[in-house]
Amino acid sequence: MLFSSMRAGAADRVTAFPDRPRPMPSDSAFDLIFRQANLGGHDGLVDIGVSSGRIAAIAPRIVADAPEIVVDGRAVLPGFVDSHIHLDKACLLGRCGHIRGGLKEAISAVSAMKRDFTVEDVHARGAQVLEKAITKGTTRMRTHVEVDPRAGLRSFEAIKALKRDYAWGLDLSICVFPQEGLINDPGTEELLVEALRDGADVLGGCPYTDSDPHLQIERLFCLAERFDLDLDFHLDFDLDPSWMHLDEVCRQTLRRGYRNRVAIGHVTKLSALPPDAFARTAERLAEAGIAVTVLPATDLYLMGREATHDVPRGLAPAHRLLSHGVTCSIATNNVLNPFTPFGDCSLLRMANLYANTAQIGPDGFSACIDLVTTLPGRLMRLDDYGIALGNPADLIVLDSRSATDALAEIAEPVLGFKNGRQSFSRPAASLNKP
Numbered sequence: 333m334l335f336s337s338m339r340a341g342a343a344d345r346v347t348a349f350p351d352r353p354r355p356m357p358s359d360s361a362f363d364l365i366f367r368q369a370n371l372g373g374h375d376g377l378v379d380i381g382v383s384s385g386r387i388a389a390i391a392p393r394i395v396a397d398a399p400e401i402v403v404d405g406r407a408v409l410p411g412f413v414d415s416h417i418h419l420d421k422a423c424l425l426g427r428c429g430h431i432r433g434g435l436k437e438a439i440s441a442v443s444a445m446k447r448d449f450t451v452e453d454v455h456a457r458g459a460q461v462l463e464k465a466i467t468k469g470t471t472r473m474r475t476h477v478e479v480d481p482r483a484g485l486r487s488f489e490a491i492k493a494l495k496r497d498y499a500w501g502l503d504l505s506i507c508v509f510p511q512e513g514l515i516n517d518p519g520t521e522e523l524l525v526e527a528l529r530d531g532a533d534v535l536g537g538c539p540y541t542d543s544d545p546h547l548q549i550e551r552l553f554c555l556a557e558r559f560d561l562d563l564d565f566h567l568d569f570d571l572d573p574s575w576m577h578l579d580e581v582c583r584q585t586l587r588r589g590y591r592n593r594v595a596i597g598h599v600t601k602l603s604a605l606p607p608d609a610f611a612r613t614a615e616r617l618a619e620a621g622i623a624v625t626v627l628p629a630t631d632l633y634l635m636g637r638e639a640t641h642d643v644p645r646g647l648a649p650a651h652r653l654l655s656h657g658v659t660c661s662i663a664t665n666n667v668l669n670p671f672t673p674f675g676d677c678s679l680l681r682m683a684n685l686y687a688n689t690a691q692i693g694p695d696g697f698s699a700c701i702d703l704v705t706t707l708p709g710r711l712m713r714l715d716d717y718g719i720a721l722g723n724p725a726d727l728i729v730l731d732s733r734s735a736t737d738a739l740a741e742i743a744e745p746v747l748g749f750k751n752g753r754q755s756f757s758r759p760a761a762s763l764n765k766p
Contacts, residue, residue, distance in 0.1 A: 362388060362398040364725075364752060369408040371719060372698075372735055377405055382725040385751035390721065401747070407735045409701070410718045411471025411502070411726040411748065412679040413708035416564070416597050416625045416663035419458035419475045419494065420487035421446065424669040434637045435569060438670040439541065443512060446483045454490035461667050462494060464677040466501040467756045469728040469745035474505040474564070474712055476536050479527050480512055481519040488527050501748075501755045505712065507564050509536025514551060516543035521551065528559045537565040539577045546580050553584045562593045562713065564625075568601040571635055571646055576601055578613065582620045591621035595711050597665075599624055600635050602648040610649075614656035623711040624658055626650045626703075627665035628686045630672045647689055650703060651696060661708035662686050662700070679704040680730075684742050697736040725752035731760045 366380040371390070381389035381396065421442050428441055458475075465473065477491050488508060495504040508527040510520045514537070528535065537552045539545035549565075556563045568576050578599065585594045602624075605613060617624065626648045635646025650660035662682050667675035683700040686692075692700060709717035716723050729747040732738035748755045 362394070362396050365394055365396060365398050365400040366408060366727075366729075367400050367402045368405055369403045369729075370405055370734060371408050380408065380719065380725075380727075382749075382752040385725055385753070387719060387721055387723050387725050390719070401729075403729055405733060406746075407730040407732050407738055407743075408719070409469075409728055409730065409735055410705055410709075411728055411750070412469045412704050413472040413661070413712065413714070413717070414465060414470050414663050414677075414679055414704075415474050415595070415661040415708035415711050416627060416665055417461070417465075417473060417475050418477075418666050418669075418671075419461055419491055420449070420454050420477050420483070421669050421671075422461045422667040423457040425673055428670055433670070435634050435671075438634070439511065441670040443482060446478065446487070449483060449486055451486050451490045451493075454487045455493055458490060458494045459497070461677060462498045462502065462504075464667075465664075466498070466748065467745070467758065468676065468678040468680070469730075469748055470502055470677065470679060471726040471728075471748070471750055471755075472503045472505075472709065472712065472714060472717065474507055474534065476507045476509055476564070476566075477527075477532075478511040479508045479520065479523045480510055480517055481523070482512075485523060485527060485530075488530075488532070492531065500753070501750055505533040506531075507534035507536045508532040509538060509564075509566070510548075511538050511541065511566075513538070513542040514548045521555075524555065528555065528561065532561075534562050534564050535559070537563065537567075539565065539567065539580075540569055545577050549577065549580050549584055553588055553590070556590070556593075557588060562595070563590070564595040564597065567596040567599050569598040569634075571600060571604045571644060573601050573604040573609070576613075578617075582616050582622060585620040585622055592623075592713070594620070595623040595625055597625040597663075598627055598631060599648045600631050600646045602653075603635075603644065603646055610652070611656065614653050614658055617653065618657040622658070623660065624648060624650065624653055625661045625663050625708075625711065626686065627663055628682055628689060629675060630665040632685075632689060633672055645689055647686070649690060650686070651690060651692060651699060654699060654707075659707055659710050660703060661711050662703040663708065678742070680738060680745075681742050684739055687739065694736065694740070697739045700739055701735045724750075726750055 362381040379394040542548040636644040666672035730738040732743035
């Protein structure tokens with residue numbers, strides 16, 4: 333069996349599924365104990381004790397009479413963190429005639445459809461994605477939501493409802509942003525302000541679609557300061573390294589004292605820089621404390637389409653940025669839409685895809701795991717993330733003996749917990765041999 337059972341004392345046994353009762357002895361200090369977990373940073377297997385939804389103990393052996401799950405040496409990780417996804421425009425392929433095209437074509441295709449988005453429609457499609465993400469081990473997420481005169485605040489209203497409806501499985505942070513420009517799109521800034529007043533968590537930007545990219549960047553920094561919010565830009569999403577909006581974002585970040593409060597996504601131009609120029613840019617990002625999110629599926633799908641041969645990968649090298657002290661993450665971005673017509677919301681698969689494309693060998697697998705766990709947690713400034721005493725018991729069990737083996741094999745998460753409550757289960761496949 334994948335794991336033996338959950339049990340409360342020697343007499344009571346219940347299987348590790350969410351709808352079964354979990355007897356808890358009144359004299360126990362723990363609500364639940366994970367037994368024989370393979371936990372990174374520890375020599376040998378450990379037990380993890382959970383009390384009131386938080387991690388209360390980590391030790392080679394916890395002596396207590398409490399409900400338990402015997403992990404049997406499998407890898408236990410903190411839940412994955414998806415730092416950049418678009419729930420509002422996911423799962424659109426069934427209604428979209430757009431088959432193949434670049435970034436501009438994808439933006440145009442979605443722009444035409446979002447005029448007809450309803451709150452109910454966005455909620456239903458977003459729910460599909462969230463349920464996939466939860467069962468693939470994600471427990472924290474930042475979603476970017478388009479706010480403009482075409483979408484209005486309908487998508488934002490739907491995502492707010494999803495944040496509430498799926499709080500049992502993950503924490504959802506909402507980043508509102510102007511996908512089609514700000515300066516060139518009258519009425520957008522007023523809608524953004526309304527969303528910020530109504531509880532948006534982060535402010536985003538997309539300077540490359542604006543008639544005045546630098547003015548958009550300045551306006552968004554002003555709004556972020558006004559509402560005391562972090563910023564997360566879509567930035568430099570092409571392969572021409574002769575110019576970058578990154579320079580202005582760095583300048584504004586340093587001038588306004590916004591270090592460690594700004595993230596930038598895509599930044600595919602970084603893949604086209606020669607080594608010396610890349611090193612200078614990486615050092616500037618590190619100085620400004622700007623984090624970088626790489627979106628492998630979308631970046632690989634959209635970049636280099638004009639090439640007839642020797643097609644460039646167009647993938648920002650996160651592992652090289654890390655060596656310069658830049659916080660980086662790998663995330664999903666789009667799911668089943670014109671930007672990315674595939675996706676199962678598996679961040680482990682996304683990290684594996686990145687490792688394949690960036691030609692990272694086994695000595696770098698651990699860093700790839702960090703890119704979907706601790707590093708996006710740092711990017712999102714989560715001060716209670718990780719399997720550590722006092723933190724929420726947000727963790728997953730992988731069908732593998734180690735996190736690095738899981739990356740190589742894209743091993744399935746078989747159990748997930750949010751605040752100590754089981755959120756999903758996926759029994760391991762078994763062979764029916766003759």
